[in-house]
Amino acid sequence: MYLLRSRRKREVLIKSFVYVILMVTSIIILIPIFWMLSTALKEDSEVYLFPPEWIPQKPQFGNFKRALTFIPFGRYFTNTSVITFATMVGSLLSSSIVAYGFARLRARGRDILFMILLSTMMIPSQITMIPVFVLFKLLNWTDTFKPLIIPNFFGGAFFIFLLRQFYMTIPIELDDAAKIDGCSYLGIFSRIILPLTKPALATVAIFSFMWSWNDFMGPLIYLNSRDKLTLTLALSRFTGMYGMTAWNLLMAASLVVALPCFVLFFFAQRYFIQGIVVTGLKG
Amino acid sequence: MxxxxxxxxxxxxxxxxxxxxxxxxxxxxxxxxxxxxxxxxxxxxxxxxxxxxxIGIQNYKRLLSDPLFWQSLKVTSYFSLVSVPLGIALSLIIAILLNQNIKGLTWFRTIYYMPSVISGVAVALLWMWIFNPEFGVLNFLLWKLFHIQGPAWLMSEEWVIPALIIMSLWGIGGDIVIYLAGLQGIPTELYEAAEIDGANSFNKFLNITIPMMSPVLLFTLIMGIINSFQVFTQAYVMTRGGPHYASLFYVLYIYQNAFQFFSMGYASALSWILFLIILVLTFLIFKSSPLWVYYESTRER
Structure with missing residues (x-):
């Protein structure tokens, strides 16, 4: 009896210790985000106060408007949305059909090609960056959105891998039954595979959204004209625009840029987790 | 036939x-x-x-006598060598804690993953402000909590890489999610059997958790190293490689050569060296993996 009680006591103690650590680390993770929000709402004079205030005296919601009108935000928002949307469409179309081939159709050379596909995931993009830039330059596509969009229509290795893993979980008997009923390969793909793997397609859509929306190096290399910038590129130039950095406006702008990703994450968390777990990608 | x-x-x-x-x-x-x-x-x-x-092997010859090449290699290795193992250890610990039948598991997971949702540029700008030596929140907290006078962080040759390592640890949420899924996949019978045999928590961790998690750890180690050798956005936005080349990351140096100095040939040589380094590191880790990675032969994946 005594033994049992002391054991229970120890378990409770360990459990509370676990909670304390998780709480503390969560708070450490949240402080920067809180600091971002708090700074964004501060008056100009309040930003450079020391010691800093955690909660601004009079929250300045007007900062968001100021930050967004200082740069042609609408223009950049449209640019980024166009690139991101086109990227999502391209990734979904190409990756889903390529993955169908790898998951469902038997052919000589399939396994070798799949190995090549997997190994391309390990190739650093810097090795291809310069020749691809030269190619787009020859095509006169620099300072357009094409270099950021077109490559996505050729299927991304990570997405193909992710979708293939999902397709493999669908019983092949479904395909066979459909084939006996006279369904073509295209019919099997569009009427059986696609409807059954909607969650996986959502995961692909979300990840391609996140990557494209947040991409920095691509736009940095290809876009120059002031009216063609993306949000991340505009943000990175924000620092130089004021003499002394207006951190409140900068943080407000950063929050607005991050907002679609936050919203997407809160409503579609399931798909994020699924994508991360299946591919080992961190998003 | x-x-x-x-x-x-x-x-x-x-x-x-x-x-x-x-x-x-x-x-x-x-x-x-x-x-x-x-x-x-x-x-x-x-x-x-x-x-x-x-011009033959001129670019490769030039590279060997280029102090900035060696500097960028040093900076990147330093960052990689510290941030990758530290990130893996921390995320594994948190994942294990989360796996103890915790109430509010999804809440914690959401919080840990949240930083990974924000764009690289926004994160870089936020941390520039946090690391601000005079008005930043980090030095304020260091003073308030521990009475430590914080360093100049991004403006200090000595502290700029540690600062970027701290910042990288803020984004370990993805690894936590991966590890948590791995831990949840370990059959509980293994732990129960070990308990009957009188194993304590440490034994269980060392003899069940680590071997069962080792394939996942191998994967995240390789991806972590590949990613850490490709750091760019932070360096470009926050420090431009400074102060005095102290944060001249390898890919930043490639970018500068290619798109600022237009030495595409030299930049290509640099990226081939990067490719080879990643190839060799991946190969070495794979080669060493039979020593520490456990594959249950009967189970797929």
């Missing part, structure tokens, strides 16, 4: 190649072709405007 294929099988094969044709085209245009071209450029003097001019 060649087996004859039925017309059905032939049709299937044709459809296979039709389906994957976008990827094959993309692979040739955007991966295989450029890799060959990049190798060719690395033996040339090339500024995009005039045609490439073959």
């Amino acid at each position: 060649k087996t004859r294929m039925s017309p059905m099988a032939k049709r299937e094969e044709r459809y296979f190649y039709l389906c994957i044709s976008p990827w094959i085209a993309g692979f040739l245009i955007f991966t295989a072709g450029p890799i060959v071209a990049s190798l060719f450029f690395s033996f040339c003097n090339y500024d995009v405007v005039t045609p490439p001019d073959w």
Whole structure:
């Protein structure tokens, strides 16, 4: 009896210790985000106060408007949305059909090609960056959105891998039954595979959204004209625009840029987790 | 002996190649072709405007005597060597804690993953402000909590890399999610059996958790190293490689050579060295993996 009680006591103690650590680390993770929000709402004079205030005296919601009108935000928002949307469409179309081939159709050379596909995931993009830039330059596509969009229509290795893993979980008997009923390969793909793997397609859509929306190096290399910038590129130039950095406006702008990703994450968390777990990608 | 294929099988094969044709085209245009071209450029003097001019191994020779090449290699290795193991250890610990039948598990997971949702540029700007030596929140907290006078962080040659390492640890949420899923996949019977045999928590961790998690750890280690060698956005936005080249990350140096100095040939040579480094590291880790990675042969994946 005594033994049992002391054991229970120890378990409770360990459990509370676990909670304390998780709480503390969560708070450490949240402080920067809180600091971002708090700074964004501060008056100009309040930003450079020391010691800093955690909660601004009079929250300045007007900062968001100021930050967004200082740069042609609408223009950049449209640019980024166009690139991101086109990227999502391209990734979904190409990756889903390529993955169908790898998951469902038997052919000589399939396994070798799949190995090549997997190994391309390990190739650093810097090795291809310069020749691809030269190619787009020859095509006169620099300072357009094409270099950021077109490559996505050729299927991304990570997405193909992710979708293939999902397709493999669908019983092949479904395909066979459909084939006996006279369904073509295209019919099997569009009427059986696609409807059954909607969650996986959502995961692909979300990840391609996140990557494209947040991409920095691509736009940095290809876009120059002031009216063609993306949000991340505009943000990175924000620092130089004021003499002394207006951190409140900068943080407000950063929050607005991050907002679609936050919203997407809160409503579609399931798909994020699924994508991360299946591919080992961190998003 | 060649087996004859039925017309059905032939049709299937044709459809296979039709389906994957976008990827094959993309692979040739955007991966295989450029890799060959990049190798060719690395033996040339090339500024995009005039045609490439073959100079043999000059670029590689120049690289060996370029102090900035060595500096960027040092900076990147330092960052990689500290941030990757530290990130893996911390995320594994948190994942294990989360796996103890915790109430509010999804809440914690959401919080840990939240930083990974924000864009690289926004994160970089936020941390520039946090690391601000005079008005930043970090030095304020260090003073308030521990009475430590914080360093100049991004403006200090000594502290700029530690600062970027701290910042990288803020984004370990993805690894936590991966590890948590791995831990949840370990059969509880293993732990129960060990308990009957009188194993304590440490024994269980060392003899069950670590071996069962080792394939996942191997994967995240390799991806972590590959990613850490490709750090760019932070360095470009926050420090531009400074102060005094103390944060000149390798890919930033490639970018500067290619798109600021237009030495495409030299930049190609640099990226080939990066490719080889990643290849060798991945190979070494794979080679060493039989020593520490446990594969349960009967189970798939």
